[in-house]
Amino acid sequence: MIKLEDFHRLISPRPTVLVTTVDEKGREDVAAFSWVMPVSFDPPLVAIAIGPNKHSYWNITRINEFVVNIPTEKMLEKVWIAGGPWDPKQSKIEKAKLKTKPSELVRPPRLADCPVNIECMVENARKAGDHVIVIGKVVKIHVKEDAIDERGNLKVDVVRPPLHVADNLFAFPYVTKSV
Ligand SMILES: Cc1cc2nc3c(=O)[nH]c(=O)nc-3n(C[C@H](O)[C@H](O)[C@H](O)COP(=O)(O)O)c2cc1C
Numbered sequence: 455m456i457k458l459e460d461f462h463r464l465i466s467p468r469p470t471v472l473v474t475t476v477d478e479k480g481r482e483d484v485a486a487f488s489w490v491m492p493v494s495f496d497p498p499l500v501a502i503a504i505g506p507n508k509h510s511y512w513n514i515t516r517i518n519e520f521v522v523n524i525p526t527e528k529m530l531e532k533v534w535i536a537g538g539p540w541d542p543k544q545s546k547i548e549k550a551k552l553k554t555k556p557s558e559l560v561r562p563p564r565l566a567d568c569p570v571n572i573e574c575m576v577e578n579a580r581k582a583g584d585h586v587i588v589i590g591k592v593v594k595i596h597v598k599e600d601a602i603d604e605r606g607n608l609k610v611d612v613v614r615p616p617l618h619v620a621d622n623l624f625a626f627p628y629v630t631k632s633v
Pocket of ligand 1: 486504508539621
């Protein structure tokens with residue numbers, strides 16, 4: 455029998471994002487998150503459930519800014535490194551050999567190899583059990599031309615973003631259908 459706390463393994467697969475953050479001294483961090491969802495069109499809001507023991511949470515709640523970056527299948531190893539523990543001696547951005555570019559409206563950098571970078575400012579945060587739902591207002595979007603179609607939809611069969619099942623298991627089930 456599956457344990458109740460394992461329910462999240464059943465609500466899967468989920469898009470995985472790489473969130474970049476920065477601390478007061480300008481030290482950058484990256485982490486993988488898949489408990490992520492859009493929650494409002496206007497204003498445009500995105501929610502992420504983050505464990506309050508995560509370094510990203512510390513950075514986000516102090517700086518009030520973060521960037522949601524959408525990785526590609528080719529970046530899977532980097533996603534896994536970003537999902538590893540924060541190390542004060544070596545930034546995971548360096549460890550994963552991720553290239554960065556300055557953001558336009560927020561201090562955390564954006565990831566150059568990700569076809570989508572969404573700059574966010576914290577709108578609010580609400581405790582939910584052992585996680586905190588951080589809600590960010592989308593203030594700027596950067597998209598590589600070939601990553602979206604004419605309606606602005608992500609070309610999932612081109613980008614092939616890693617979908618998280620749980621732990622180190624990812625899915626790449628890309629067939630698109632319109633109804
Ligand atoms: C694919 C993937 C998805 C993850 N999703 C979440 C999540 O939604 N929320 C969370 O708190 N941690 C999540 N984690 C775990 C964090 O990435 C991990 O705890 C990481 O060490 C946090 O880094 P930080 O301490 O530098 O912020 C995920 C890990 C992986 C590999």
